[in-house]
Amino acid sequence: MLQAGQNALGVRFEAQCRAFEKEPFPGLDLRKDRLKRLLALTEKHEAEICAAIDSDFSGRAAQETRLAELFVVRAGIRHALSHLRGWMCERRVATSLPFLPGRNRLLPQPLGVVGIVSPWNYPFQLAIAPATAALAAGNRVLLKPSELTPAFSDLLARLVEEHFSPDEMSVAVGDAEVGKAFVSLPFDHLLFTGSTAVGRQVALAAAANLTPVTLELGGKSPAIFDASCDLDAAVSSVAYGKLLNAGQTCIAPDYLMVPQGQGAAIAAKLAAAMARLYPRLRDNPDYTAIVSERHHRRLSDMIAEARESAADVTEVNPANEKLGVSDRKMAPVLVRNAGETLRLMREEIFGPVLPILEYGTVDDAIEHVNRGERPLALYWFGKDSANRQRVMRETMAGGVTVNDCMMHLVQERQPFGGVGESGMGAYHGEWGFRTFSKEKPIFVQSRLSAGSLLRPPYGRTFERLFRLLNLIT
Numbered sequence: 001m002l003q004a005g006q007n008a009l010g011v012r013f014e015a016q017c018r019a020f021e022k023e024p025f026p027g028l029d030l031r032k033d034r035l036k037r038l039l040a041l042t043e044k045h046e047a048e049i050c051a052a053i054d055s056d057f058s059g060r061a062a063q064e065t066r067l068a069e070l071f072v073v074r075a076g077i078r079h080a081l082s083h084l085r086g087w088m089c090e091r092r093v094a095t096s097l098p099f100l101p102g103r104n105r106l107l108p109q110p111l112g113v114v115g116i117v118s119p120w121n122y123p124f125q126l127a128i129a130p131a132t133a134a135l136a137a138g139n140r141v142l143l144k145p146s147e148l149t150p151a152f153s154d155l156l157a158r159l160v161e162e163h164f165s166p167d168e169m170s171v172a173v174g175d176a177e178v179g180k181a182f183v184s185l186p187f188d189h190l191l192f193t194g195s196t197a198v199g200r201q202v203a204l205a206a207a208a209n210l211t212p213v214t215l216e217l218g219g220k221s222p223a224i225f226d227a228s229c230d231l232d233a234a235v236s237s238v239a240y241g242k243l244l245n246a247g248q249t250c251i252a253p254d255y256l257m258v259p260q261g262q263g264a265a266i267a268a269k270l271a272a273a274m275a276r277l278y279p280r281l282r283d284n285p286d287y288t289a290i291v292s293e294r295h296h297r298r299l300s301d302m303i304a305e306a307r308e309s310a311a312d313v314t315e316v317n318p319a320n321e322k323l324g325v326s327d328r329k330m331a332p333v334l335v336r337n338a339g340e341t342l343r344l345m346r347e348e349i350f351g352p353v354l355p356i357l358e359y360g361t362v363d364d365a366i367e368h369v370n371r372g373e374r375p376l377a378l379y380w381f382g383k384d385s386a387n388r389q390r391v392m393r394e395t396m397a398g399g400v401t402v403n404d405c406m407m408h409l410v411q412e413r414q415p416f417g418g419v420g421e422s423g424m425g426a427y428h429g430e431w432g433f434r435t436f437s438k439e440k441p442i443f444v445q446s447r448l449s450a451g452s453l454l455r456p457p458y459g460r461t462f463e464r465l466f467r468l469l470n471l472i473t
Helices: 006-022 028-044 046-057 062-088 125-136 150-163 176-183 196-207 231-247 263-277 293-308 362-371 385-394 429-435 460-472
Strands: 091-093 103-110 113-117 140-144 169-171 189-193 213-216 222-225 255-259 312-315 333-336 353-359 377-381 399-402 437-444
Touching (some): 006 113, 006 176, 028 062, 046 150, 062 231, 196 213, 222 362, 231 353, 231 377, 263 312, 263 333, 293 333, 362 385, 377 385
Parallel strands (some): 189 213, 222 377, 255 353, 333 353, 377 399
Antiparallel strands (some): 312 333
């Protein structure tokens, strides 16, 4: 375990750099061994991981952690193990006619030492999924988990220490000051998952070292109900997607857009669907708490502002329980007729609060999405293929799921990442391997090359060959 302190960080970072210098291209067997140890860490300590996250949240179901974190990580590691040999292969690239019989190749080469800054909302998945890609690509890894999940962060540091040598993978535990020192290290690549505001600071710190970054941020991800959608299925999907982890998910639907005149009816259906999922709240082990009192107050202030503005606010509290900051459970809230200047319409909500907006035409829905910053996710529900195609082509988002929520995240054969304000770069599966590799172009010259005939002293031979080159290129 690496405890706080800039000097300690620097020592561990330098140790990983020196280790990489001695072994700049780990072979297939060693990379697979590291991935298998990561899989063992995941499988052997499932109960401890679930308990630590439950403790940090003051209430999160083990089933939710197993599904949304451990399952996703396990699937990603197994996918990497199955495909790593092919990913590592030097690839043939076509050679232009004038340079034949020379050959082009692309060699995926490890970058060196990769830094990963992971958030509190899915602390295991969002630390270990990028670490999987970085290790598969042959790198050393230094991790900085969130200070908002101290029990899990300490556990992760201990488990990594048990399964890896410090110069392979290590965990730096500490507060925001440690985080600032961490992102200022001259990593060969830095991946940050968190808010857009902090992402800007991370990018600035990395720029001082010309460190390339992958930023997985957030934003206001819309869900759009087309008039052609299966309403009951769509409502069920959005209710679950919004309330998973009590809405503390970067790709959760941030707001819902519905056809004009259907807002009240759909709000009633959503309230019923949410009540079926969570008939009780405070003592319900299935319903996740808000991670901290500070975040609870932020959400409460958003709701209070909406009430004061005369928006239509509906609290979904089937058992009519008294909930407060101390127990950190928050009832789901649906908000209609919210003004665009309200905080919940301008900021990423990151909690169980769902604004519902009505739109007139597909043009109106597209215009509203495009008026804001580019979101990390977009959800479209409907059967009308023409409307779907328009929304897919005329809006920009990091990723899309059609007729469900969040399913694009768990596709190992698809890249996951943001665009614009919601991030840059991507990982998962082969895209993660490429993110943490340098695809080095290599040209292998043939003994039969005529290139020497184009060198000085220039004369008629040069002119003839040059005319020929212009004809065949």
